[in-house]
Amino acid sequence: MGKTIVLDHPLIQHKLTLIRDKNTGAKEFRELVEELSMLLAYEVTRDLPLQDVEIETPVCKATTKALSGKKIGVVPILRAGLGMVEGILKLIPAAKVGHVGVYRDPETLQPVEYFCKLPTDIAERDLILVDPMLATGGSAIASVKFLKDRGAQNIKLVCLVAAPEGIEAVQKAHPDVDIFVAAVDERLNDHGYIVPGLGDAGDRLFGTK
Numbered sequence: 001m002g003k004t005i006v007l008d009h010p011l012i013q014h015k016l017t018l019i020r021d022k023n024t025g026a027k028e029f030r031e032l033v034e035e036l037s038m039l040l041a042y043e044v045t046r047d048l049p050l051q052d053v054e055i056e057t058p059v060c061k062a063t064t065k066a067l068s069g070k071k072i073g074v075v076p077i078l079r080a081g082l083g084m085v086e087g088i089l090k091l092i093p094a095a096k097v098g099h100v101g102v103y104r105d106p107e108t109l110q111p112v113e114y115f116c117k118l119p120t121d122i123a124e125r126d127l128i129l130v131d132p133m134l135a136t137g138g139s140a141i142a143s144v145k146f147l148k149d150r151g152a153q154n155i156k157l158v159c160l161v162a163a164p165e166g167i168e169a170v171q172k173a174h175p176d177v178d179i180f181v182a183a184v185d186e187r188l189n190d191h192g193y194i195v196p197g198l199g200d201a202g203d204r205l206f207g208t209k
């Protein structure tokens with residue numbers, strides 16, 4: 001079974017409260033999602049491999065650590081996942097970015113796939129799949145399958161707010177995928193929205209409501 005890691009650092013909890021507030025406008029919402037993504041990325045990349053490098057400090061020669069160059073891919077689930085990309089790229093600028101387009105049908109809540117553009121060497125990369133919201137889990141499950149069908153083997157799912165139902169569904173469908181979240185909320189409402197949640201992340205990021 002994949003692990004679910006809840007990242008409850010005080011800075012993360014504080015910024016989450018700000019984006020949950022319905023009075024937070026699109027500009028501040030976008031900035032906070034970027035900052036939160038950066039804070040999550042710090043923990044998500046904790047297991048990146050290092051190698052010894054020889055350098056010379058102003059004082060002496062030294063053997064120190066540097067990233068060994070593991071290939072990473074960041075894959076946002078369109079649209080809302082786009083809001084998380086810049087924050088992660090600030091920490092790992094060499095990562096390549098793939099895009100998976102999935103929206104949730106508002107009536108059936110079933111995921112509808114409409115776009116996919118991935119780096120050609122996707123199978124060699126460790127992937128960080130990002131979406132602010134994990135509700136029923138349908139979109140994330142379909143996106144992980146998308147990536148696996150194209151050869152991806154090592155996928156981490158990174159979300160801001162998750163419902164217990166969504167976590168359980170992803171763990172069941174893809175037990176090899178670890179999930180990193182800033183908060184696990186109470187439940188889903190009758191319309192499949194996370195309670196208390198933050199509303200529709202895509203609409204709040206892009207001002208489409």
Ligand SMILES: O=P(O)(O)OC[C@H]1O[C@H](OP(=O)(O)OP(=O)(O)O)[C@H](O)[C@@H]1O
Nearest residue numbers: 078079080103104135136137138139202
């Ligand atoms: O876990 P699920 O029940 O599948 O719901 C979560 C999905 O819903 C939202 O996307 P939405 O369909 O609103 O598309 P958008 O990002 O284009 O707004 C959200 O960003 C997730 O992708």
Ligand SMILES: O=c1cc[nH]c(=O)[nH]1
Nearest residue numbers: 135193194199200201
């Ligand atoms: O609460 C929710 C559920 C799905 N998608 C969102 O953007 N928010």
Ligand SMILES: [Mg+2]
Nearest residue numbers: 200201202203
């Ligand atoms: Mg949306």
